[in-house]
Each structure stands twice: as structure tokens, then as C-alpha cells.
Amino acid sequence: MISFSSIAFQNKDTVRSTINYQKDVIARLTGRKAIIKGCFLNQRASHEERSLAANYLTKELKNSGWTVELQKYRTPQSNYFLDLFFRPNKGINVIGKLLASTPTTKYVILGAHYDSERNTPGAVDNASGVALCLAIAKKLQKLKQKKYNVLIIFFDQEEDDEVGSTVYVKRIQKENVEVHSVHIFDLIGYDSDGDFALTLQSPALFLEKYYYDEATLFNIPLKTIGGAGSDNKPFLKADYATVHPFEELDDRTPYYHSPQDTYETVNFAFLAKTTEYVGSVLGKILEDNCK
Amino acid sequence: MNKSKINQSILLLSFLPMLIHMTQHLRAKSYFPLFFLLVVVIVLSSLWFFKIVKGKKVVTIWCFFLVGYGLLRIALVGLIFLAESGVPSDIFYQIDNCYFVSTTLIISAGIWLLINKKGW
Numbered sequence: 001m002i003s004f005s006s007i008a009f010q011n012k013d014t015v016r017s018t019i020n021y022q023k024d025v026i027a028r029l030t031g032r033k034a035i036i037k038g039c040f041l042n043q044r045a046s047h048e049e050r051s052l053a054a055n056y057l058t059k060e061l062k063n064s065g066w067t068v069e070l071q072k073y074r075t076p077q078s079n080y081f082l083d084l085f086f087r088p089n090k091g092i093n094v095i096g097k098l099l100a101s102t103p104t105t106k107y108v109i110l111g112a113h114y115d116s117e118r119n120t121p122g123a124v125d126n127a128s129g130v131a132l133c134l135a136i137a138k139k140l141q142k143l144k145q146k147k148y149n150v151l152i153i154f155f156d157q158e159e160d161d162e163v164g165s166t167v168y169v170k171r172i173q174k175e176n177v178e179v180h181s182v183h184i185f186d187l188i189g190y191d192s193d194g195d196f197a198l199t200l201q202s203p204a205l206f207l208e209k210y211y212y213d214e215a216t217l218f219n220i221p222l223k224t225i226g227g228a229g230s231d232n233k234p235f236l237k238a239d240y241a242t243v244h245p246f247e248e249l250d251d252r253t254p255y256y257h258s259p260q261d262t263y264e265t266v267n268f269a270f271l272a273k274t275t276e277y278v279g280s281v282l283g284k285i286l287e288d289n290c291k
Numbered sequence: 292m293n294k295s296k297i298n299q300s301i302l303l304l305s306f307l308p309m310l311i312h313m314t315q316h317l318r319a320k321s322y323f324p325l326f327f328l329l330v331v332v333i334v335l336s337s338l339w340f341f342k343i344v345k346g347k348k349v350v351t352i353w354c355f356f357l358v359g360y361g362l363l364r365i366a367l368v369g370l371i372f373l374a375e376s377g378v379p380s381d382i383f384y385q386i387d388n389c390y391f392v393s394t395t396l397i398i399s400a401g402i403w404l405l406i407n408k409k410g411w
Contacts, residue, residue, distance in 0.1 A: 045380040073321035088319035089381045160379035
């Protein structure tokens with residue numbers, strides 16, 4: 001049996017390849033590199049731009065050996081008055097699926113939104129969360145023993161009041177999907193003081209323990225806060241066991257929702273170490289009682 | 292085609308933008324625009340059916356409704372550009388050529404029917 005930690009991020013070569021891969025992902029999502037031949041994304045706000053990003057993410061997940069489903073949705077606007085004047089919201093959630101080693105009905109869900117606010121490349125918010133999930137997708141694919149099925153979901157329209165994740169939560173409630181835990185990654189690429197510290201928002205108690213135990217091994221300072229500030233909101237509202245790790249509360253990106261939220265402001269060493277750490281936490285969750 | 296036929300055609304066509312809008316919402320299982328249009332149509336039909344107002348007056352009310360709806364669409368654009376940062380991207384990018392063309396058609400139909408109401 002191969003243990004997660006042995007294949008994950010233990011050597012410098014692996015860390016280097018993670019950094020290179022994440023640099024490529026963020027460069028493509030922020031317009032530094034073409035997302036498809038001859039096409040550069042300066043933002044991921046309009047439906048057309050988001051569709052291009054969704055196609056790219058689909059391709060990346062498939063390349064990593066995941067099966068992919070697109071949840072295309074149309075949903076009413078946030079209030080009845082707006083419904084009289086505007087068409088319904090239109091978006092795409094990209095859902096990657098990896099089955100457990102032995103059949104089970106339980107799922108571990110990892111999520112990150114791939115849309116951005118208007119007029120911002122959205123490097124930290126939230127190409128960083130997407131890059132973390134994609135790097136973890138590659139590692140999990142190689143993991144031989146998995147106790148639970150894993151879903152990686154790239155949510156659309158988080159910036160429009162979490163439309164994509166709200167639609168997804170309604171779907172899993174309707175289908176009675178058994179969820180072990182939900183891990184939402186948003187704003188996870190900025191660390192100016194180099195202490196690799198993270199904040200955990202509203203973690204379920206058992207998830208908080210996993211995260212704190214591994215943080216000690218990785219020498220990562222952690223702080224827990226309450227509330228909901230991203231796609232964790234609809235999951236918390238529906239009472240799923242959820243955790244939302246993000247940048248240190250006192251050292252958050254100063255370029256939030258601004259045109260300066262660019263590739264250059266991402267701390268790739270921080271992102272890679274966080275990926276390593278989160279990967280290790282997930283390894284523990286997926287391998288627990290598997291041996 | 293005489294003027295009365297033209298007016299009748301425009302009156303029928305004036306329902307088209309709202310019917311299209313309603314259909315788009317029905318596909319998203321959003322029923323409020325359908326409910327709203329039904330209420331308007333039922334109220335106007337009842338006014339005519341129970342002879343509370345004459346047929347021409349019902350058309351006039353419908354014309355005012357069309358013009359008011361069109362003007363509200365324009366006012367919303369103004370509001371959106373005034374408070375741009377708080378506006379959801381999905382709504383922001385719906386303000387395109389198609390939005391302005393349908394708004395213009397709605398207002399034009401309302402004004403045309405109002406001006407030519409004597410020709411009925």
C-alpha cells in the first residue's frame with residue numbers, strides 16, 4: 001500500500017513540479033499565458049470568459065485521470081424585481097470525480113470558485129484556490145487507497161453571491177448525497193511575511209483536529225475564526241461538515257477585487273506549501289482506517 | 292394592409308419580448324415573470340370583460356405599461372452604471388446591444404400604439 005505522504009510532497013523535486021504546475025495554471029487563468037490558442041483571459045467575469053475557464057479546467061482534470069461532469073445551470077436572479085428585467089443566471093460548475101478504492105456512497109468534497117470579479121485578473125481570488133485543487137487532483141489520482149469518493153468542484157459565480165455553490169448544494173440535498181466533509185479553498189496565494197500562516201473559517205470539530213494535527217507537523221501557524229465568507233456559506237447553511245482554509249487574517253492580499261490582483265502578487269512557495277499541507281490532511285482523512 | 296391591421300399586429304407583437312423573457316425564466320424554473328404577466332393580462336381582460344373600461348382604454352393602459360416598463364429598463368441601466376461595483380457580473384453583462392434593442396422596441400411599440408389609438 002502506498003501512503004499519501006510518501007507520494008505527495010516529500011521531496012524538493014515534487015515541490016518544484018507543484019510550483020511549476022501551479023504557475024502554469026495561474027498564468028493561464030489570469031491572462032499571462034493563452035488559455036486556448038491565441039486567447040488570453042484578463043478576467044473571468046462574463047459568461048464567455050467563464051466558459052473558456054471551465055473548458056480549461058475540464059481538460060486539466062481529465063488529463064489528471066478524473067472523470068468530469070459539467071453542471072450547467074440557469075437560476076433566477078437574487079430578487080423578483082430583477083427577474084422582471086433580466087434573464088436568469090447562467091453558469092457552469094465543473095465537477096471532477098475520483099472513486100474510492102472500495103465502493104462507498106460517501107464523498108469528500110473539495111471546492112474552489114473559478115470566476116473573478118470584473119476588471120481583475122483574480123490571481124489570488126481565486127486562481128490560487130483552483131491551482132491548489134488541481135495540484136491535489138494529480139496527487140490523489142496516484143493514491144492507491146481511498147476510503148471515500150472524492151469530488152473536486154470548480155464553482156461558478158461565487159462573486160455573484162455564491163450562485164454556483166448554492167445550485168450545487170441544492171442538487172446534493174435533492175439527491176441525498178452522503179458527504180463526509182467539504183473543503184473550500186479561496187484566497188490562498190498571498191503571504192507577505194513568509195510565515196505560511198493560515199486561517200480556518202468555521203471548521204467542523206473533527207476537521208479542525210485534522211488540520212491542527214497536520215499544521216504542527218508542517219510548522220504552519222493556524223487560527224480559527226467563525227462566519228462564512230465564500231462558497232462555504234451554502235454548505236454551512238445546509239449543515240454539512242465544512243472547512244474553509246485561507247490566508248492569514250492579518251496578512252491578506254491588499255489587491256482584493258482590484259486590477260492589481262495579478263500573477264506577480266502570488267506567493268508560489270506559500271501556495272505550494274499549503275498544497276502540501278492540505279494534501280497531507282486529505283491523505284489522513286482518506287487513508288484513515290484504510291490500512 | 293390598413294392602419295387598423297398594423298395596429299393590431301403591433302399590439303400582438305408587443306407581447307413578444309415579455310413572452311420570450313418569460314420563457315427564458317420558465318427554463319430556469321423561475322415563475323415570477325409568468326405570474327406577473329398573467330396578473331397584468333387578467334386584470335386588463337377583466338376590465339374589458341366586465342365593461343369597467345372600454346377596449347380602447349385597455350389598450351391605452353397596456354401602452355402606458357409598455358412605455359413604463361421600457362423606461363424602467365433604461366433607469367436600471369443608469370443605476371447599474373452609477374453603482375457599478377455592487378452589481379453582479381451576470382446582470383452587468385446582460386446590458387448589451389440585445390438589451391437596448393429590445394428596450395427600444397418595447398418603448399416604440401407603446402408609443403406607436405398610443406399615437407395611433409384613434410385609428411382603431
